[in-house]
Amino acid sequence: MAEVQRRLAAILAADVVGFSAMMERAEEATYAEINRLRREVIDPNLARHQGRLIKSTGDGVLAEFASPLAAAKCAIDIQRILSASPDGIRMRIGLNLGDVIVQEDGDVYGEGINVAARLEGLADPGGILVSAKVHNEIEGKIEAEFEDRGERQLKNIAKPIRTYAVTPSGSGRPNSASSKVTQAPAKPALPDKPSIAVLPFQNMSGDVEQEYFADGMVEEIITALSRSKSLFVIARNSSFTYKGKAIDIKQVGRELGVRYVLEGSVRKVGNRVRITGQLIDAATGAHLWADRFDSQLEDIFDLQDRVSVSVLGAIAPRLERAEMERAQRKPTESLQAYDYYLRALSSTHRYTREANLEALNLAHTAAKLDPEFALAYALGALCINQKKAFAWIADADREVQEARRLARRAVELDKDDPMVLAMAGQTVSFVVGEVEVGAALLARAISLDPNLAPARYWYGFTLTSLGEVDLAIDQFNAALRLSPLEPRIFLAHSGMAYAHFMAGRYEEGSLCANIAVQQQPNYILAHRAAMACHAMAGRVEEARQVCAAALRLDPTQRISDIKRRNPFQKTDIEKLAMAFRIAGMPE
Secondary structure, eight states, X not given: OOOOEEEEEXXXXXXXXXXXXXXXXXXXXXXXXXXXXXXXXXXXXXXHTTOEEEEEXXXXXXXXXXXXXXXXXXXXXXXXXXXXXXXXXXXXEEEEEEEEEEOTTSOEESHHHHHHHXXXXXXXXXXXXXXXXXXHHHTTTSSEEEEEEEEXXXXXXXXXXXXXXXXESSOOOOOGGGGSTTSOOOOOOXXXXXXXXXXXXXXXXXXXXXXXHHHHHHHHHHHHHHTOTTOEEOOHHHHGGGTTSOOOHHHHHHHHTOSEEEEEEEEEETTEXXXXXXXXXXXXXOEEEEEEEEEEGGGHHHHHHHHHHHHHHHHOTTSOGGGGGGGGSOSOSOHHHHHHHHHHHHHHTTOSHXXXXXXXXXXXXXXXXXXXXXXXXXXXXXXXXXHHHTXXXXXXXXXXXXXXXXXXXHHHHOSSOHHHHHHHHHHIIIIIOOHHHHHHHHHHHHHHOTTOHHHXXXXXXXXXXXXXXXXXXXXXXXXXXXXXXXXXXXXXXXXXXXXXXXXXXXXXXXXXXXXXHHHOTTOHHHHHHHHHHHHHTTOHHHHHHHHHHHHHHOTTOOGGGHHHHOOOOHHHHHHHHHHHHHHTOOO
């Protein structure tokens, strides 16, 4: 007999209060309302908190989480949303932490689940009841109040279970917008090592044209700090969501899940640059360190090194300085080439055909000015990758060859720069189709810089292409934790949609794809993932609507060119073809 597989899991059990009476009064309306509840409240919150749906009944849901803290946050978010509608549906939720038995099909059962189900039945309408095991794990880690409800003898459970009712701290309720799929994610827990977010520096030059320079300085400092494996560094795209806003440092710390925040300013006048920076304890608001750095423009890379090393020394004086040595390598000796690179990088973040062409031209200019500037070649390759992802490629054969040339040249010039390896690896995998080569480059990039969020989601796409879908989802989740406010969140959600599709989890894939489409309506890969998941989930009309939208973005799409557009495994391509055929894509 095969060995029984067991694991410790946090279980959430929920059901609708008064469901039977509601069905008697208005069966069709109740059925529609329950579907809306699943679509707009339950599924989005399970996805947001990395929960896995075990099963659902007409009025109930059973889900599994890796941690009781994630399960509790999910339960609180669900109840907050439902409480915002005084006349709406109410649910009871029970939470337990216990041992479960795992079947080959992924289903789980055992006493850990039975306890959660019994607790749900004892919870107040609109309330949450948790076991002592859950209470012990989450107390002090979540903004909630706990009421000891004493020991309860549960049906078919041998020993009494101590129970606690959970009430979110404060009386704030979400507005109507917060109940939608796109509401802000739950606040992440602090990691177990020093963590920092570098906020956009204020441009004090009096010239809006110098914004890219100030932003580039911050990106370089983030990159330098990220190379220390002893630090948890929030990715650039989450930090930059605060650009131009009035900032409450304590709130930033809570939203990003960091202990420290670095803020500052850049003043560029003529040939001189002044950077001011201050390091703040996000929990207390206390200023831990402040300094000012003046330099000639020719010494800009030395200036970046001095700032990043000073910050590192302030927050973790015992960390070995050897981890920062790689951060002190200058990317190019040509300041003019570096300036063009920064402009190109800024253009890639706009995600339009025109901006992409501008970025590619600027990257070529940077490479011409400094033929040994690896980042310029890598960014040029990534521009072609972006063209393919958004269906902007005109001459596929020529641009594939150019992408291969640029990526290879970048790696030849610098085999130890994580961003060079990441951009080259993604391009080699997705555009050139050399997936194993791309995977090796991305894996090395992550080993050099574990905090590099783009490397994580690009590696996730590559693992999906190789059929390693569960490992891919781990990478996407890691990227979202490193950059929880990532404006490019659509990339991670698109990748997860494809991974769930390959694994046959079509409902989960549909949810991720819908989020990606909402975040970036012009991202054609998200539309293709959505139509595939909808089709295989049996929602044919939705699949056909998404297919029509995708064809408006790119009328040249055909089932026959799936292999050329996607470097997936043969069986996955065949399944995509089947799904696209159901959705109505032309042969």
